[in-house]
Amino acid sequence: MVTIRDVAKYANVSVATVSRYLNKKGYVSKETEKAVAEAIKALNYKPNSVARSLYHKQSNMIGLLIPDITNPFFPELARAVEDVSQAYGYTIVICNTDGDAEKEKRYIEALKRKYIDGLILATNELTAEDYISYQLPLVMLDRSIGDKIPSVRSNNYESAKQATELLINRGSQFIAHIRGPCHIQTAEDRYRGFKDAVEENKVAHIVVESGFDLEAAKTVTEQILTDYPMIDGIFASSDVMAAGAMKGIKSLSLSIPNDVQLVGFDGIPLSGMLIPSLTTVAQPIYKMGTLAARLLIKQIEKKPIKDYYYTLDTTLIERETTRSEKK
Incomplete structure (x- = not known):
């Protein structure tokens, strides 16, 4: 497996220089940037994502907690969250809690150990104080819990x-x-x-x-x-x-x-x-998911947020289980 030392040797630079280039921290000359980039391409070097997570204390991953993966409503939400997150360079980790508070806690604690960047919660078996105590960017999706955690839901x-x-x-x-x-x-x-x-x-x-x-x-x-x-x-x-x-x-x-x-x-x-x-x-299931993802990513990237709380309109669709007029 190609290592960062191999890249440094190929580019004739130090390991520290390659590290600065990869992490975009510290000065690297244009000439050196080009040499390192060529070395990475020639050697087909893939940075160690675990090591980078440990170094930066972030993973470019977002946790999505849902209560029941078998309910078709939640996979639709997940698809929208995934589409937006991938467009911004984030990977989604979906956790099915089964509406179990202990299972939800275990998932959140495990995700935090992996330096998850933020959580979208379509479940709320815990209290607002519990969620806030994890000290992570949070968004409630199809849920609301207190006035301290941003939320996206319908009316x-x-x-x-x-x-x-x-x-x-x-x-x-x-x-x-x-x-x-x-x-x-x-x-x-x-x-x-x-x-x-x-x-x-x-x-x-x-x-x-x-x-x-x-x-x-x-x-x-x-x-x-x-x-x-x-x-x-x-x-x-x-x-x-x-x-x-x-x-x-x-x-x-x-x-x-x-x-x-x-x-x-x-x-x-x-x-x-x-x-x-x-x-x-x-x-508006897809819109709810996309709004939640954007709201979370803005928090993660410390960008200004115009609105923290979204309440979206719904549409009443009349079909065959109701009569067209009074009986």
């Missing part, structure tokens, strides 16, 4: 309210909300939007909690429809949960949307592939 409250009002306007008179876990702020915001919509319109309702996964939502849906057969509308806190709700509705031989209308949240491609196709609140 969850207004969007949930709009989705619920669609069910009401299409004739639903008893609406269930399958909400996400209480400790997740986005789920809480969507719950508040639902709650305000049904209370303002004096519509009967019930709220049940579920994990953001298909089978849990299916089980919950079967239970509530059995206990409350008068339910004729469901607002699910994610598209994956809505897909589970759809399975639950069909397992009871009920018709969508004639017996039960259904609205999801996220706008992942799966929502348009379901049969019937899912009415959903579409988040």
Whole structure:
């Protein structure tokens, strides 16, 4: 394997000179720069990335923590983060936490030992103080936690309210909300939007909690429809949960949307592939990911940031799981 000493010998300069050239620190004459560059090319020298990380205390790597790699929403976010990061010369390390606080801690501590340059957190099992204590550039993505960590998310409250009002306007008179876990702020915001919509319109309702996964939502849906057969509308806190709700509705031989209308949240491609196709609140997923990556990179590179907190608008897409008019 070619070493920095081989490059120095080939270019007839000192190892320190080659080091200054590689690290862009200290003076190197134009003539010497050319000699070193030619030596690197001729020898096909590849700098030791681990050694450089130790020297600079940085790695040009960004950690992206997500709670569930099997949920299609998060790979879409990851793609956007990766596209922007690679354009700026950063590599993404994706960590799947499974919503486990201890696993999340282990990942962050391991990444920090590798001199990770910053973290994008699409999960928040820890407290704001925990995250801040790691002393790394941070951005919350599809999450918010306190007012000290920058965040990128959609307008969850207004969007949930709009989705619920669609069910009401299409004739639903008893609406269930399958909400996400209480400790997740986005789920809480969507719950508040639902709650305000049904209370303002004096519509009967019930709220049940579920994990953001298909089978849990299916089980919950079967239970509530059995206990409350008068339910004729469901607002699910994610598209994956809505897909589970759809399975639950069909397992009871009920018709969508004639017996039960259904609205999801996220706008992942799966929502348009379901049969019937899912009415959903579409988040600007790619834009969210790109904004988060740019926001983090600016922090890493100590560049000025105009806005620390982004709340993006969504689009309500009406498809086949809601009626076109009141029943």
